[in-house]
Amino acid sequence: xxxxxxIEDEADIQQILDYNLREKGHKVFVAGxxxxxxxxxxxxxxxxxxxxxxxxxxPGTEICKTLKTDPLTKNAQxxxxxAKGEEIDRVVGFxxxxxxxxxxxxxxxxxxxxxxxxxxxxxxxxxxAATIQFGHLRxxxxxxxxxxxxxxxxxxxxxxxxxxxxxxxxxxxQTRAALLSDVWGIDADITTRTVDTHVKRLREKLGVCGxxxxxxxxxxxxFADNPEEATG
Numbered sequence: 001x002x003x004x005x006x007i008e009d010e011a012d013i014q015q016i017l018d019y020n021l022r023e024k025g026h027k028v029f030v031a032g033x034x035x036x037x038x039x040x041x042x043x044x045x046x047x048x049x050x051x052x053x054x055x056x057x058x059p060g061t062e063i064c065k066t067l068k069t070d071p072l073t074k075n076a077q078x079x080x081x082x083a084k085g086e087e088i089d090r091v092v093g094f095x096x097x098x099x100x101x102x103x104x105x106x107x108x109x110x111x112x113x114x115x116x117x118x119x120x121x122x123x124x125x126x127x128x129a130a131t132i133q134f135g136h137l138r139x140x141x142x143x144x145x146x147x148x149x150x151x152x153x154x155x156x157x158x159x160x161x162x163x164x165x166x167x168x169x170x171x172x173x174q175t176r177a178a179l180l181s182d183v184w185g186i187d188a189d190i191t192t193r194t195v196d197t198h199v200k201r202l203r204e205k206l207g208v209c210g211x212x213x214x215x216x217x218x219x220x221x222x223f224a225d226n227p228e229e230a231t232g
Contacts, residue, residue, distance in 0.1 A: 001025045001026055001027060002026050002027070002046075002047040002048060002119050003026070003027045003029070003044060003045070003046040003047050003048075004021050004026045004027070004028050004029070004046055004047065004048045004049070004050065004115070005028075005029045005030075005031065005037065005040055005041055005044065005046040005048070005049045005050070005076075006018060006021075006028065006029070006030045006031070006049075006050045007031045007033075007034065007036075007037035007049060007050065007051045007052060007055065007060075007063065008030075008031075008032070008050065008051075008052040008081065009032045009033065009052060009054075009055055009056055010052070011032075013052075013081075013104075014030050014032070016108060017050060017108070017111075018030055020108055020112060021112075021115075024112065029044055029046065032056075033055060033056060033057045033058075034055045034056075034057045034058030034059075034060070034062070034063050035057055035058065037049075037051075037055075037063060038058075038063060038066060038067070041067060041070075041072075041073045041076065042070065042072045042073060045072060045073065045076070045225070045226060046073075046076050047076065047077065047119060047122070048076060048077040048078070048079065048115060048118065048119060048122075049067060049076050049077070049078045049079070050079050050081055050115075051063060051064060051067075051078055051079065051080050051081060051098075052080075052081045052082065053080055053081070053082035054082060054083065060080060060082070061096055064078050064080065064096045064097060064098055065096050065097070067097075068096065068097035077099045077100075077118050077119070077122055078097065078098045078099055078100075079098070079099060079100045079101070079102060079111075079114065079115065079118065080098045080100070080101045080102065081102050081104060081106070082101070082102075082103060082104065083103070083104045099118055100114055100118060102114065130142055132167060134167065134212065134227060135209065135212065135226075135227025135228075136148050136149050136208055136209050136227070137206070137209040137212060137227075139163070139164065139167065141164065144157070144160050146160065146163065148206060148207055148208060148209045149208075153205050153206070154205070155202070155205060158183065158184070158198065159198065159201070159202050159205070161183050162179070162183050162198055162199070162202060163202060163206075165179065165182055165183050166179075166213060166221060166222075166223040167223050169223065170222075170223035170224065170225055171222065171223070171224070171225035172222065173216045173219050173220055173221070173222045174220050174221055174222065175219060175220040176195040176196070176220050176221075178220070179195050179220065179221070180194065180195060195220075195221075199213060199221055211224070212224045212227065
């Protein structure tokens, strides 16, 4: 499931996209104007933005440029929706950082497939990133090294694997059973205190970054979606 923001002023297109994306399991936000869309983007930090170029208040090109330069939204994938089909329009869109360009009228099925491909590609790129920077936390996958601020931490191989596994699945709850299977390599129908003990120790070593690992009572653990919203 992804968070998708639709910035589109045509009500019928809003409704069609909203319905179909929710049917696919995505969380959808809708804005009819550019200013509203930028506000929602900064608040909700969507994974992908469907952006109409012809909006009543701000040109879609300006919105795309803002999304791609704002630290809060720069990682969002942007798909431009427009009635314009000239090559120059596509070139301008891509130069501003758009990830795809769809000309109206479009096939909803084709658009959904494009969205799926973009999200898959984005997820793969994030997972293979050699160095992770998340708030005060920095992880070097290849070297198996972790820092909080300028201080390097001493993690065991198991603690490092637990940290990276939680990070890669950030904002998704991981049950203790799933972590036992994927981190420890144990397939069990029941959970043990092993996960809790290691998470507690990992949090202590992470210090100020320990709150990035959130407890979901009765279920398991979740890595925060972004540093600012970490609650501990």
